[in-house]
Amino acid sequence: MTTAARLGVFVAGLLVVFAAAVGIGRATGPVGPIGPAEQTEGGREVLHASDKHADVAGDGHDHGPEAATDLPGGLATSQGGYTLVPDHTTYRPGTRELAFRVEDADGAAVTDYDVEHDELLHLVAVRRDFTGFQHVHPELDAAPEDEDAGTWRVPLDLTPGSWRVFADFVPHDGDPVVLGVDLSVAGPTDLAPRAEPTRTAVVGDYEVTLDGDLTAGQHSMLSLTINRDGVPVTDLEPYLGAYGHLVALREGDLAYLHVHPEDGEPGPSVAFDAEVPSAGRYHLYLDFRHDGVVRTAGFTVEADR
Ligand SMILES: [Cu+2]
Structure with a gap:
């Protein structure tokens, strides 16, 4: 078959598909008003803010339907x-x-x-x-x-x-x-490549391991375990009223998320209750104090839907 002939067959095929689509559309007609939970976007169920109140402000309050202030x-x-x-x-x-x-x-x-x-x-x-x-x-x-x-x-x-x-x-x-x-x-700079998800961060003599997964719109428990030269650290010093302080930033817009520390032992693990508003990649920064010095361990985490 020549190229022109192939193209002709291809175009004819498209017309058949298009005609079939129009036919199906006419046969089924508009479905009329549909409820919020029935709407789909790209094949996914769309949950409206009124169906699911994500605690995006992270302060434990139900803020009702999502508005700009949320x-x-x-x-x-x-x-x-x-x-x-x-x-x-x-x-x-x-x-x-x-x-x-x-x-x-x-x-x-x-x-x-x-x-x-x-x-x-x-x-x-x-x-x-x-x-x-x-x-x-x-x-x-x-x-x-x-x-x-x-x-x-x-x-x-x-x-x-x-x-x-x-x-x-x-x-x-x-x-x-x-x-x-x-x-x-000001000044010339090399931008860092996009960070891949990580579970371990090394800060000087310290190695910090992250356990737990982030799920969009849900409270997620994260545990960070601190070792120094391979030995679990059990004498963390309080920093900002807890044994660790965690900041989470969303990739793309750097949305700043509240992460609440849980009460616990002074190491080797520190637990946090994190809630992220959407799926995607987040950058987590753990500040902890040991031997009088505050150190920061950085992680990149992919949040599930
Ligand atoms: Cu601070």
């Missing part, structure tokens, strides 16, 4: 009446002081915060290719007579690239808030 934290610079205002958004590489304020709906710098996990404000900085993770605790200038009242300051180690900075805090007598803002750091 998005995970850290995706917005301004949310819930609060705005994260950095003094600068462009930096030269090196150790640089980040100065910022949290402004309320009236544009006034917030100076009154509630302690959460032992601190008034947690600041997490990560380069958008998931390198250079830092979890630090800025100092607040709260002296009311000071014109800088409400300004937070903290040094960050910045390498060239695009960074996301998260401020995780509780305004006095308010609800927890996580705001995010991008910083650009």
